[in-house]
Amino acid sequence: MERLRRTMLFMPGNNPSMLQSAGILGADSIILDLEDAVSITEKDAARVLVRNAIKDVDFYDTEVVARINPLSSGFGLKDAEEIGRVKPDALMVTKATEEDVSTVCEILTKVEIEEGFEAGSIKIFPLIETAYGLENIHSIIKASPRVIGILLGAEDLTADLGIKRTREGEEIFYARSKVAAACRAHKIDAIDTPFADMNDCKGFAKDIHTSKSLGMTGKAAINPRQVDTIHEIFAPSEEEIDYAQRVIRAMEEAQKEGKGVFSLDGKMVDAPIIARAENVMKKAKLAGLIK
Amino acid sequence: MKIKAPAKAGTMESNDIYIMIQPNDEDGIIIELESIVMKQFGKQIKQVILETLESMEIKNIHVVAKDRGALDYTIRARVETAVKRAM
Amino acid sequence: MKNILRREIPESIQGYGTVRPFKGAFASLGEIEKKSVMLKSTVPGEKKVLASIQEAIRKCNIKDGMTISFHHHLRNGDYVLNMVLEEIAKVGVKDIKVAASSIFPIHAPLVRHMKDGTVTGIYANYMSGPVAEAISKGELKNPAIMHTHGGRARAIESGDISIDIAFIAAPTCDTYGNINGVDGEAACGSLGYAVPDAVYAAKTVAITDNLVVYPACPIEITQEHIDYVVQVESIGDPKGIVSGTTQITKDPVGLKIAKMTSTVIETSGLLKNGFSFQTGAGGTSLAVAAYVKELMEKKDIKGSFAAGGITGYMVEMFEVGLFESLFDVQCFDLKAVESYRDNKKHQGMSASMYGNPHNKGAVVNNLDVMILGATEIDTDFNVNVTTGSSGMIMGGSGGHSDTAAGSKLAIVVTQLVKGRLPIVVDAVTTVTTPGETIDVLVTERGIAINPKRQDLIEKLKATNLPIMTIKALKEIAEGMTGVPEKIDLDDEVVAVVEYRDGTVIDVVKKIRD
Numbered sequence: 001m002e003r004l005r006r007t008m009l010f011m012p013g014n015n016p017s018m019l020q021s022a023g024i025l026g027a028d029s030i031i032l033d034l035e036d037a038v039s040i041t042e043k044d045a046a047r048v049l050v051r052n053a054i055k056d057v058d059f060y061d062t063e064v065v066a067r068i069n070p071l072s073s074g075f076g077l078k079d080a081e082e083i084g085r086v087k088p089d090a091l092m093v094t095k096a097t098e099e100d101v102s103t104v105c106e107i108l109t110k111v112e113i114e115e116g117f118e119a120g121s122i123k124i125f126p127l128i129e130t131a132y133g134l135e136n137i138h139s140i141i142k143a144s145p146r147v148i149g150i151l152l153g154a155e156d157l158t159a160d161l162g163i164k165r166t167r168e169g170e171e172i173f174y175a176r177s178k179v180a181a182a183c184r185a186h187k188i189d190a191i192d193t194p195f196a197d198m199n200d201c202k203g204f205a206k207d208i209h210t211s212k213s214l215g216m217t218g219k220a221a222i223n224p225r226q227v228d229t230i231h232e233i234f235a236p237s238e239e240e241i242d243y244a245q246r247v248i249r250a251m252e253e254a255q256k257e258g259k260g261v262f263s264l265d266g267k268m269v270d271a272p273i274i275a276r277a278e279n280v281m282k283k284a285k286l287a288g289l290i291k
Numbered sequence: 292m293k294i295k296a297p298a299k300a301g302t303m304e305s306n307d308i309y310i311m312i313q314p315n316d317e318d319g320i321i322i323e324l325e326s327i328v329m330k331q332f333g334k335q336i337k338q339v340i341l342e343t344l345e346s347m348e349i350k351n352i353h354v355v356a357k358d359r360g361a362l363d364y365t366i367r368a369r370v371e372t373a374v375k376r377a378m
Numbered sequence: 379m380k381n382i383l384r385r386e387i388p389e390s391i392q393g394y395g396t397v398r399p400f401k402g403a404f405a406s407l408g409e410i411e412k413k414s415v416m417l418k419s420t421v422p423g424e425k426k427v428l429a430s431i432q433e434a435i436r437k438c439n440i441k442d443g444m445t446i447s448f449h450h451h452l453r454n455g456d457y458v459l460n461m462v463l464e465e466i467a468k469v470g471v472k473d474i475k476v477a478a479s480s481i482f483p484i485h486a487p488l489v490r491h492m493k494d495g496t497v498t499g500i501y502a503n504y505m506s507g508p509v510a511e512a513i514s515k516g517e518l519k520n521p522a523i524m525h526t527h528g529g530r531a532r533a534i535e536s537g538d539i540s541i542d543i544a545f546i547a548a549p550t551c552d553t554y555g556n557i558n559g560v561d562g563e564a565a566c567g568s569l570g571y572a573v574p575d576a577v578y579a580a581k582t583v584a585i586t587d588n589l590v591v592y593p594a595c596p597i598e599i600t601q602e603h604i605d606y607v608v609q610v611e612s613i614g615d616p617k618g619i620v621s622g623t624t625q626i627t628k629d630p631v632g633l634k635i636a637k638m639t640s641t642v643i644e645t646s647g648l649l650k651n652g653f654s655f656q657t658g659a660g661g662t663s664l665a666v667a668a669y670v671k672e673l674m675e676k677k678d679i680k681g682s683f684a685a686g687g688i689t690g691y692m693v694e695m696f697e698v699g700l701f702e703s704l705f706d707v708q709c710f711d712l713k714a715v716e717s718y719r720d721n722k723k724h725q726g727m728s729a730s731m732y733g734n735p736h737n738k739g740a741v742v743n744n745l746d747v748m749i750l751g752a753t754e755i756d757t758d759f760n761v762n763v764t765t766g767s768s769g770m771i772m773g774g775s776g777g778h779s780d781t782a783a784g785s786k787l788a789i790v791v792t793q794l795v796k797g798r799l800p801i802v803v804d805a806v807t808t809v810t811t812p813g814e815t816i817d818v819l820v821t822e823r824g825i826a827i828n829p830k831r832q833d834l835i836e837k838l839k840a841t842n843l844p845i846m847t848i849k850a851l852k853e854i855a856e857g858m859t860g861v862p863e864k865i866d867l868d869d870e871v872v873a874v875v876e877y878r879d880g881t882v883i884d885v886v887k888k889i890r891d
Contacts, residue, residue, distance in 0.1 A: 016365040017306040020858075021631050024822050044375065045300050049368040056364035058857075224630035288842055305797055328798050330768045331862035360797025362858060 003063060004028045004286045005149065005189045006218045006234040007227050012037035013066075014046035016053075023059030025224040026231070030059065033067045034079050035094055043075045047082055054086040065125055067092035071100050080104050084111035084122060090148065095156065096126035096133055098143040105144035120146060129153030130160045134175055137182045149189030151220060152179045167203055169210065180215030194220040201229075208233040235287045236280045244277035244284075251277075292348040298377035301361075301369035308336075308361035310373040315353040320344055326358035339363050343370040383760060383809055385884045391871050393499070393520030398881045403783050403815050406879035410736045413537030416580055420605070427553050427607045431465045431585065434606045435543075438581040440466060443473045444542040447534075447579060449572035450480035450504075451547065451708060452564060455618025458547040458585050460487050461610065467496045475499035477539050479530060479571045479729070480776070483507030484618060492518050501539055503527050504774035513872055514770045516888040522771075522873040524764060524886075527571065527707070528733020528740060528780035529878035534574040535730060535737075538880055544579035546572050546604075547613045551586035552594035555604025559709075560596065560719035562588030564614040567709025567718040568688075569598045573728035576603040587613045596719075598726065620711050626668050626691070627661030631822045635791050636665035638843055639749065639820045644673055645837050646787050648746040653681040655701075656781055657749035659689050659710045662791050666749050667691055674700045685732070685741050686777060688714040688724075696724065705741050707732045707777075733780030735878050742777075742784025750778055750816075752790045754806040757848050759813030759828050761790060762806035764875060767799050769865050769889045771873060775810045779878050782815040787834075794821035800855035800862065802826075802848060807865065808875060809884040824851050866890055 009027035011018045013034045022030045032053065038046040050066055066088045068079035080091055084107060091108070093100050101124060108122045124146040128134055134157065141147050154172045158165040165171065176192065183190035192211035195204045208230055211219055219230045236244070247264060251274055254262035262269055284290045294314050301309040315321060322337050336358055343366070344352060354370075361369070379389055381399040390396050420426070428434050440446075446466070448459045459478060464487070466474060474497050476488070481500070486508040491497040493512075498519035503526060505513070513522045525533060533539045546569075549562035559569040564587060576582050576599045584599075589609040593601075627633060643649055643666075655670065657663040668691070674681065684692045685705035690713030696704050703723045709715045717724045733742050742748075753773065754762040761782075766772045782788040792801050802819070817834060819826045826848035827835045838845050873886035 015304070015307075016361060017304065020306060020362065021822070024634060025630050026634070045368070045372040048372050048375075049365065052364040052368045056362075225628075225633065328862075330865055332798060332860065334863065335860050360799070362798060363860070 007221050007230045008191050009221045013050045014038050014042050019053040023062045026227045029063035031065045031067050035067050035069050051082055051086050054088050063089045065090045065092050070094050080107045084108050090123035090125045092125040094127045095130050096140055098139050101143035123148040125149050127151045127153050129156035141186045150179055150183050151191045152193045154193035176214045189217045192216040192219040194222045198223055236284045240280050241284050244280035247277035294377035296377050298373045300372035305359050307359055308366050308369050309357040310369045311355040312373045313353040315351045320352055322354045324356045327360055339366045340370055343367045347374050394874050400877050400881040400883040403812055412535045426555050431608055434583045434608050438543045440471055442471050445475040447477040447541045447544045447575045451566040452614035452619050454482040454484045455615035457614050459485055462545045463491050473498045477501040479503050481505035481509045485509050503530050504776045506772050510771040514889050516872050521871050524774050524873055524875045526775040526779040526878040527729050527777040531574045531730035531734040532736045534578045541579035543581045544575035546584050548584040548586040550588045550594050551584045552590050552592040554592050555584055555601040555607050556594045556597040557599040558594050565715055566619050567715035568706045568726045570707035570727050571729045581605050626664045632662040633665055634822050636669055639666045639791050640669035643747055645841055651680050654746045655684050656686040663749045664691050671695050693717040742781045745785035747787045748781040748785035750790045752792045754803050756803055756806045759816040760806050760809045761811040762808045764810045765808040769867050779811040782811045788816050789818045791820045794823045794855045795858050798859050800859045802852040802855050808886055823854050826851050
């Protein structure tokens with residue numbers, strides 16, 4: 001099923017209250033986090049809890065992704081194996097390298113065979129948050145056919161680059177552009193880093209507009225209250241929908257009349273404009289903006 | 292299976308359950324439960340704890356559970372974690 | 379016998395008398411007669427100020443079996459009920475009935491007076507804390523009688539409750555008995571719940587910690603109803619009386635419920651110029667108000683009034699012009715108290731004007747939308763806010779039944795599951811408010827509309843909202859929690875729940891240990 005992935009909402013993995021309500025908060029995807037949201041002494045507990053939640057809790061139509069610990073940590077391999085067995089939609093691989101992605105891919109292949117799941121049904125979401133990852137993004141994406149998208153993690157990335165993370169985010173202009181372009185090239189989703197300050201509504205809206213304008217397809221959220229704003233901004237605007245509808249109508253009329261080339265508002269409409277209009281309509285339908 | 296040491300899992304947050312277990316050599320399974328929904332779900336919670344222990348082949352254990360309204364999947368997770376920690 | 383809600387109710391209850399069963403929310407309206415009051419006139423030159431509560435009690439000729447009353451505007455900061463009962467216990471009278479509009483944890487000393495027979499009966503619209511627990515355990519001689527806010531006013535006016543002495547906590551009072559609630563250390567704003575007591579009690583004693591020279595304008599309860607005035611050091615703890623600021627919930631589930639509720643209101647067609655609205659002070663209810671505010675601003679709607687217990691948030695909506703007026707029976711926070719004092723369109727109302735079904739029209743009748751809570755709601759939409767699901771008394775109607783009956787659209791907002799307890803159940807532990815007066819239930823996992831509102835079902839079908847039957851919601855809830863075991867209760871009736879018209883809608887049974 002084709003789905004929207006405008007928002008990916010982080011949920012702490014060791015918190016039953018949050019896990020139980022994760023499916024009703026309106027996010028397109030939820031990331032059940034075993035990594036940063038869980039203290040080192042509770043890694044084992046969170047793994048079991050998240051595994052049981054994926055098995056038993058109704059998340060409705062929400063995509064369920066589990067973020068596993070780094071493979072180097074001693075927890076990550078166990079996470080992948082154990083969570084894989086309850087068939088999440090995807091596993092998120094932190095500080096991803098080509099090797100990490102192929103290791104997780106192999107574990108999932110083994111699990112899918114042993115559990116009788118369809119081959120390749122569990123996807124992988126690499127998290128690009130190192131300079132190495134950013135510069136090798138193409139080979140990381142190509143490391144497994146399971147890769148369906150990239151999440152850009154700006155906090156760790158800027159730390160790795162030795163630069164300051166700012167509210168305006170000019171320092172991650174290159175990273176955003178690179179991730180967006182690479183993902184478009186491989187026809188997968190590009191999800192932007194979350195915005196941290198819950199009290200700065202204006203800054204938040206501006207940040208979402210920036211990531212949309214650079215070609216990111218969605219944004220991670222760290223608080224359920226961020227979801228609606230992200231959806232609003234990533235949804236096609238009324239004007240975009242209106243224009244797309246007119247393009248499609250004009251195209252249909254031109255086809256009826258047997259015209260190959262046609263114009264709208266005095267401008268010639270060519271294939272890229274039609275493709276864009278069709279894309280807008282598809283997004284609007286998935287977002288429930290039109291029927 | 293036998294557990295070797297005392298262990299704990301879970302929290303006292305709402306919708307969670309705090310499990311403390313101790314080895315117990317011959318008395319079978321003893322469960323002491325406190326719950327905010329004791330009257331409505333006390334029996335079911337004990338049953339879930341018991342089933343989880345049985346599935347892990349634990350025959351002798353002393354469990355103290357403080358429930359804050361956990362659903363079954365949480366109860367099973369916390370018992371399993373406690374037992375694994377006690378192995 | 380069973381009443382029309384199929385609740386099993388005795389025909390007669392010891393310590394209560396013959397039961398008039400509930401017959402429907404509007405079955406008892408018609409001609410009624412108010413009781414007359416026997417009073418002693420005050421002659422020129424007579425002084426009203428007495429030296430102590432003890433002296434007031436003696437002057438009022440307190441006797442075994444009398445009914446004394448209190449209002450609850452000082453809420454969990456109230457000292458007056460405890461002070462008065464302490465003095466009454468010293469006199470040694472027994473078998474006193476306490477008609478307190480609400481009882482809070484601070485009133486714990488009342489339990490002792492129940493145990494030694496000083497107090498044998500209690501009337502209240504709401505109760506929580508040790509007194510409620512003691513009643514649930516059968517420690518009061520006669521069953522407590524639970525009213526609604528409007529129903530209490532009706533019972534006092536009709537003579538169903540005959541108050542011998544009303545003790546009125548007065549934040550400010552003058553030497554001739556004029557009272558206001560806006561000045562003084564214990565300022566609580568509107569004194570709406572005390573009005574029926576003042577007007578219909580045989581004797582009325584004002585108890586104040588702010589005795590001022592005559593007259594104490596602006597006057598809220600007037601001198602012709604007051605026999606005596608007593609000054610004490612303090613009538614209450616301001617911290618327990620009004621909260622600082624009531625906060626909108628940050629809980630994402632509560633916010634989701636509130637957002638969906640605002641869409642229901644918008645779709646109902648009631649959100650237009652002249653809109654009237656009431657909501658409780660809970661975090662989710664306030665969040666509904668916040669979303670409604672957004673909609674009103676976006677659509678440039680000017681409402682008529684907001685009513686009820688008033689919070690600072692409603693005051694803000696009023697101050698920016700979203701409502702023409704406020705009707706205030708009780709102030710919930712300091713901001714509401716200040717606005718009530720300073721703004722003429724922030725109008726006070728008595729409990730009777732607010733919700734009494736047996737008068738010439740209560741404010742609840744003019745409400746468009748009412749936002750309500752629920753401890754449990756059954757598949758017939760009957761709501762329990764009186765007992766917890768273990769059977770323990772932990773609340774009461776307050777204005778719940780009154781506003782549900784009066785408003786055009788009564789919406790219950792609640793989480794579907796709270797701490798493993800399913801909120802939608804086959805049968806509620808206690809019926810507080812009949813399902814025929816509830817229109818919509820909004821939970822985070824779905825919205826159920828009362829089948830009698832086909833018009834609403836049609837309108838809401840056109841939206842993206844998750845509309846389903848209330849049975850489907852019950853099944854979702856039980857799917858998460860499992861089916862709760864039935865609570866084993868004793869046969870003894872410890873409280874009688876009267877609907878606003880005085881008929882018995884349900885009874886509360888004693889809990890077993």
